[in-house]
Amino acid sequence: MSFDVDYDYDRPDKPEEACGVFGVYAPGHDVSKLTYFGLHALQHRGQESAGIAVGDGDTIITYKDMGLVPQVFNEKNLACLIGDVAIGHTRYSTTGSSHWENAQPIYKAFREGSIALAHNGNLTNTKELRTMLSKNGQRFRSTSDSEVIASLIASFADKGIEGAIIETMKQLEGAYSVAIMTESQLFAIRDPYGIRPFAIGKLGKNFAVASESCALNIIDADYMRDVNPGELVIIDENGLRSVQAVEPKKLSLCIFEFIYFARPDTRLFDRLxxxxxxxxxxxxxxxxxxxxxxxxxxxxxxxxxxxxxxxxxxxxxxxxxxxxxxxxxxxxxxxxxxxxxxxxxxxxxxxxxxxxxxxxxxxxxxxxxxxxxxxxxxxxxxxxxxxxxxxxxxxxxxxxxxxxxxxxxxxxxxxxxxxxxxxxxxxxxxxxxxxxxxxxxxxxNVRENFCLACFDGVYPIDVPDDLKITKMMLEEEESKING
Missing domain, CATH: 3.40.50.2020 (Rossmann fold)
Incomplete structure (x- = not known):
């Protein structure tokens, strides 16, 4: 037998979730408070940092910090986040270490405008994309793959925001459920395999998106459906519409959402x-x-x-x-x-x-x-x-x-x-x-609709060898740091 028996107190004997994502378009409502409540419901998905970005039609204001949602936000700073559209994020680091620079939402300004972005998942081609963007003059402030997504969108900005997001989705490999906002619009995208969950809710005449349906419940939004694999959802003053941005692949929802990650009051595949x-x-x-x-x-x-x-x-x-x-x-x-x-x-x-x-x-x-x-x-x-x-x-x-x-x-x-x-x-x-x-x-449900790679080793998306090696090196380095 060969065992790692050193008890590392700060790492639970569980798989650990990456992030929680929330977004809401609701003119006339206190969108920062709605987002705060949504993030509170998603706190179990990430406890290292929290952030909210709000758009008022002209500008985007972002506030984020290390810590739990109630530690980061209070009445005073929420009162400064005024607008019609907002996104929020709770983070547990997988790609990119636990530092303020890697906290989300990610804000990106470019010649045609600006966006904020909140991401749940992990890209498998981050290295290649980062190298390509760096050669084209993009500069990075963080080590997260989420900033790579934001930078890609900025690089395609001349195609308009919808076109930029679609072109970006064509470049991405791996798992992603992402809420994106401009000063006046909310977007939601999901990878073509649907590995990470992403729900859509209706709040009167308005709409919200969240990593789990329980976060919609807390703001009294009615669950509508999930963002489909490969879909781009656009929410603005004209309501909700969608585009099949990339071709959907074999549905591969992470089975650990059922076992452990998602809250027990969440619904997936219409199953509590x-x-x-x-x-x-x-x-x-x-x-x-x-x-x-x-x-x-x-x-x-x-x-x-x-x-x-x-x-x-x-x-x-x-x-x-x-x-x-x-x-x-x-x-x-x-x-x-x-x-x-x-x-x-x-x-x-x-x-x-x-x-x-x-x-x-x-x-x-x-x-x-x-x-x-x-x-x-x-x-x-x-x-x-x-x-x-x-x-x-x-x-x-x-x-x-x-x-x-x-x-x-x-x-x-x-x-x-x-x-x-x-x-x-x-x-x-x-x-x-x-x-x-x-x-x-x-x-x-049926086996074919799930990713079961942690049990059977069958990965729905190819994993580059260098990513496997990098992950092992990071784990070894972290073990040394933790003593």
Whole structure:
């Protein structure tokens, strides 16, 4: 067996989402406040920086900073963001490190006007595009691929804003859901594979777009539909219209949106994710039953599947772990004191529920294995007689290059180890995963509509070898920095 067993407190044992995107066109409304509320609903998709850009017909004003949405914005700075159209962004860095220069929205001024841009996803041809733009005189302030998209649009500005966006989409490879605004218009684009979600909502006579439908709900916008793969949506004083800017490819929505990333009150493929996750637990109980006394879920994302497991198995469901809901993403350096506190800073066991019981613990995924190991140790430490770990997704064996921050393959515990070896490492009495077939069945959709690359290694978009190598080098460098 070969394991990376160093517990890195500041990196959870989960895949980590890239970003949340929101946009609204609503003359006569307080668009900055609407965007603030939308970003609040998307906070789970990125906790490193937040920003809002507003257009009043003549100018674009952008405000962004490092931190959570309520830390960045207050009544005073929101009151300065006045206009008819706005976009917002919450960021978790995948391409480009966590610095202010990489915070979004990205603002770009050029001879014909200006734009602001908010991007969720990851391009796979950033290097080539950046080199081409640099040779043509474009200068970059950040290291993010999002600025590359903005610079491409600027380079085609003589074609008009719609033509510039269409030409840009023809150049882009990889995953992207992007909200773009001028001083008076809102645009939404999505890559031809539809890897990252992007929803459209109607707010009276106006419109909004968001990474998840839950962000539309919070502003009382009615969900209409998703931005289609390869589509350009234009929203302005004439209403909403769309252009099929690039030919759609095989639909490949990231399956981890169903498992973990999106909020349980979000709908994808007209399926409420809470219900889908309950069904994952039902299928998991069928595939990996356990002789136990009760079922608990790892909050929050493991709870619906745990309830489903309980319903199917007949074992009682109890709340056995309490989550500290105010910790957020810590920026405290992982000193020895913090390492010793470890998982207890985020989860605390209910000893009376667990003591002397044979427990089924349901979680949504295991990436590196370190948190699962700590969790099992903690449960045994408070008196659990047996700990049976169940995972409501298949083993994560392959890294993502489309906007999800998974470790390189050498750090994925399931990439080089069998299930029994993983069980021994985390210290559980038994370990069971949901199959790909059971997972897809839970979505009430078909396998062909999803990207399952993290489970089966089949990437819908070719990944250049140099991108794979660069990702590995970045991971190694980050590991050195974190000690």
């Amino acid at each position: 994710l809470y219900s889908a996750r309950e069904t994952m637990g039902v299928e998991l109980a069928k595939e990996a039953p356990a002789d136990a006394d009760l079922v608990i879920g790892v909050p929050d994302s493991g709870v619906p599947a745990a309830i489903g497991y309980s319903q199917q198995s007949g074992l009682p469901y109890r709340e056995g772990l309490v989550k500290n809901r105010y910790i957020g993403r810590t920026f405290i350096q992982p000193t020895q004191t913090v390492r010793q506190a470890g998982i207890k800073l985020k989860l605390n066991p209910l000893c009376e529920v667990i003591r002397d019981k044979r427990i089924v613990v349901v979680d949504d995924s295991i990436v590196r294995g370190n948190t699962s190991k700590k969790l099992v140790e903690m449960l045994r430490g408070v008196g659990a007689r047996e700990v049976h770990m169940r995972v409501s997704s298949p083993p994560t064996k392959w890294p993502c290059f489309y906007g999800i921050d998974t470790a390189d393959r050498g750090q994925l515990i399931a990439a080089n180890n069998e299930i029994e070896e993983i069980r021994q490492f985390i210290g559980a009495d038994s370990l069971g995963y949901l199959s790909i077939e059971g997972l897809v069945k839970s979505t009430e």
